[in-house]
Amino acid sequence: xxxxLARASRHVGFQIGAVLLLxxxxxxxxxxxxxxxxxxxxxxxxxxxxxxxxxxxGTDHLGRDVLSRIMVGxxxxxxxxxxxVVIGLTIGxxxxxxxxxxxxxxxxxxxxxxxxxxxxxxxxIAILITSVLGASxxxxxxxxxxxxxxxxxxxxxxxxxxxxxxxxxRAATAMGQGPVxxxxxxxxxxxxxVLIVQATIQFAVAILAEAGLSYLGLGAQPPVxxxxxxxxxxxxxxxxxxxxxxxxxxxxxxxxxxxxMLGDGLRDLLDPRLRLLRVG
Amino acid sequence: xIEFLSRRLAAALVTLALATIVVFAVxxxxxxxxxxxxxxxxARPDTLAALRAKYGFDQPLLTRYLQxxxxxxxxxxxxxxxxxxxxxxxxxxxxxxxxxxAAMALGWATLVAIPLGVFAAWKHRRPGDxxxxxxxxxxxxxxxxxxxxxxxxxxxxxWQWFPAGGFPGWQEPLKSVHALIxxxxxxSLGEIxxxxxxxxxxxxxxxxxDYVRTARAKGASERVVLFRHALRNALIPVTTVxxxxxxxxVAGAVIIESVFRLPGVxxxxxxxxxxxxLVVIKNVVILFTILVLIVNLLVDLAYALxxxxxxxxx
Numbered sequence: 119x120x121x122x123l124a125r126a127s128r129h130v131g132f133q134i135g136a137v138l139l140l141x142x143x144x145x146x147x148x149x150x151x152x153x154x155x156x157x158x159x160x161x162x163x164x165x166x167x168x169x170x171x172x173x174x175x176g177t178d179h180l181g182r183d184v185l186s187r188i189m190v191g192x193x194x195x196x197x198x199x200x201x202x203v204v205i206g207l208t209i210g211x212x213x214x215x216x217x218x219x220x221x222x223x224x225x226x227x228x229x230x231x232x233x234x235x236x237x238x239x240x241x242x243i244a245i246l247i248t249s250v251l252g253a254s255x256x257x258x259x260x261x262x263x264x265x266x267x268x269x270x271x272x273x274x275x276x277x278x279x280x281x282x283x284x285x286x287x288r289a290a291t292a293m294g295q296g297p298v299x300x301x302x303x304x305x306x307x308x309x310x311x312v313l314i315v316q317a318t319i320q321f322a323v324a325i326l327a328e329a330g331l332s333y334l335g336l337g338a339q340p341p342v343x344x345x346x347x348x349x350x351x352x353x354x355x356x357x358x359x360x361x362x363x364x365x366x367x368x369x370x371x372x373x374x375x376x377x378x379m380l381g382d383g384l385r386d387l388l389d390p391r392l393r394l395l396r397v398g
Numbered sequence: 399x400i401e402f403l404s405r406r407l408a409a410a411l412v413t414l415a416l417a418t419i420v421v422f423a424v425x426x427x428x429x430x431x432x433x434x435x436x437x438x439x440x441a442r443p444d445t446l447a448a449l450r451a452k453y454g455f456d457q458p459l460l461t462r463y464l465q466x467x468x469x470x471x472x473x474x475x476x477x478x479x480x481x482x483x484x485x486x487x488x489x490x491x492x493x494x495x496x497x498x499x500a501a502m503a504l505g506w507a508t509l510v511a512i513p514l515g516v517f518a519a520w521k522h523r524r525p526g527d528x529x530x531x532x533x534x535x536x537x538x539x540x541x542x543x544x545x546x547x548x549x550x551x552x553x554x555x556x557w558q559w560f561p562a563g564g565f566p567g568w569q570e571p572l573k574s575v576h577a578l579i580x581x582x583x584x585x586s587l588g589e590i591x592x593x594x595x596x597x598x599x600x601x602x603x604x605x606x607x608d609y610v611r612t613a614r615a616k617g618a619s620e621r622v623v624l625f626r627h628a629l630r631n632a633l634i635p636v637t638t639v640x641x642x643x644x645x646x647x648v649a650g651a652v653i654i655e656s657v658f659r660l661p662g663v664x665x666x667x668x669x670x671x672x673x674x675x676l677v678v679i680k681n682v683v684i685l686f687t688i689l690v691l692i693v694n695l696l697v698d699l700a701y702a703l704x705x706x707x708x709x710x711x712x
Contacts, residue, residue, distance in 0.1 A: 131535075233413065234413055234416050234417065234420070238417065238683075238686075238687060238690075239645055239646050239648070239649030239650075239686065239690065240649070241649040241650065241652055241653070242649050242652075242683055242686055245652065245667060245671065246421070246424055246425070246679065246683055247424065248671075249670075249671040249674075249679055250424055250425060250428055250429050250435065250676075251428075251429075322539070326539075326541055329541050329544075330541060330543065330653050333541075333543055333653060333656070334652070334653060334656060334668060336671070346541075349543070349544060349547060352547075353547055353657070356547070356550065356551065356555060356562070357555060360551050360555055360556075363544075363547045363548075363551060364548070364551070366544075367540075367541065367544030367547065367548065370541050370544060371536075371539050371540045371541065371544065374538075374539040374540075374541075375535065375536060375539035375540075378535060378538060378539050379535060382535075
């Protein structure tokens with residue numbers, strides 16, 4: 119651990135990523151307890167105001183404080199992104215580990231299915247699902263989670279297969295341990311680093327996907343503030359209040375940038391030979 | 399090579415067949431009653447029954463599926479519920495916007511990304527490399543639709559060099575290309591970042607090869623080493639990724655067309671979702687899948703031509 123910290127203290131990208139992530143999570147946590155203004159206080163007299171001491175980032179077309187809404191929007195991004203990644207991770211890791219342990223037709227079926235999902239662009243799967251089931255935060259989570267499953271399944275399968283050919287696992291098999299026990303006790307702990315790194319990157323991808331879906335009106339529904347939706351509304355008033363279209367986008371970009379830099383940094387620090395899957 | 403390509407073609411056809419099943423299941427089986435989705439829960443029973451009869455929703459599932467597949471094979475896609483016109487014509491009219499947009503974005507991405515990647519590999523572990531890597535990190539983090547809005551703010555609101563959105567139609571070719579420039583730029587940002595990274599790492603791999611050292615030992619100039627020896631071989635993985643990206647460009651067009659209000663296939667998907675026009679949605683999604691599969695096959699073909707190895711092993 120101290121060796122990890124020593125290397126982390128020399129990795130600038132990792133540090134920038136960690137600071138941005140702290141800022142992102144910190145903003146969301148603070149917004150649970152406090153925001154400068156109530157997020158849904160409509161006031162037509164203060165609509166489309168530029169930055170001022172009272173409204174640091176100005177107000178939107180309904181006179182609501184933009185800073186407060188961006189702060190609460192961080193909660194939406196984290197909730198949707200995190201839940202989608204956890205679902206994808208849980209199912210994907212289980213499937214990938216099963217394929218690696220069992221081999222044969224299970225492995226073949228799983229690989230073909232993930233190829234099939236990769237043949238559809240992620241945005242389209244998400245649009246298809248939300249258009250049939252209806253636009254809501256839950257369905258956005260479902261759509262993003264479904265795309266995360268094959269990503270984690272593929273990464274887990276590859277890393278676990280490499281483990282299964284190692285001597286200490288052969289020894290465990292020879293000692294009579296079953297595939298489930300070996301997977302839980304030996305395989306998963308040894309591939310944890312690749313999963314942590316991939317989860318960080320997928321969290322970034324999920325936040326981008328959530329922003330895209332809610333920009334199209336297919337994510338969290340009003341009155342819940344979401345960064346993508348704020349951008350959609352801001353675009354209508356782009357000639358009257360151009361800076362409205364700047365802040366939510368900057369928030370998305372910084373959150374995603376932080377996670378991407380943290381993920382790349384973690385990869386360098388944990389295992390520089392790791393190969394990441396970048397799709398989306 | 400024929401064997402390699404026919405195998406890939408067979409795999410693509412299997413994927414396509416499975417994709418039709420998945421799309422059919424999501425659009426027509428998952429919601430229970432598609433007529434209810436299209437008309438809403440407050441529709442009158444006789445209106446619902448009429449719609450079911452019109453689109454054959456009252457037929458057994460297998461019959462409906464086979465009818466759809468038969469229609470796909472003969473380009474008889476039926477009529478849109480919202481527009482009342484033929485789905486095939488509707489999609490065809492929109493493709494003339496989306497395909498040029500995706501092509502412009504891919505062309506621009508390749509033009510910028512490959513030199514950037516070569517430059518970064520040449521300046522490996524020096525400031526030039528860090529600069530390119532920093533740029534690519536930002537490129538994959540910025541949402542392309544926000545980049546589009548920022549471009550509108552700069553080049554349509556502040557300096558009025560480009561229109562903020564809309565499309566005049568190809569009867570005015572110059573104006574149309576002009577209207578596609580900002581959308582293509584915003585669509586290409588993420589792809590530039592990914593392609594530059596792939597080019598850089600592929601170049602770093604080939605620069606370590608013996609034949610590069612031999613070329614250097616023979617006194618070849620840096621430019622000849624970089625472009626004639628290293629880049630030519632680095633292009634193999636770059637082509638693969640460029641093909642993958644082409645598929646995602648078409649999907650990314652859904653959002654970008656919405657930003658710039660372009661009447662393309664993406665906008666058609668978006669409108670069809672709001673109109674709950676399931677007939678259009680299922681056909682457009684299959685069309686996108688076919689496009690992605692065709693591009694992947696072209697990549698395999700390019701791969702086989704550039705690199706002799708898969709002809710033997712695959």
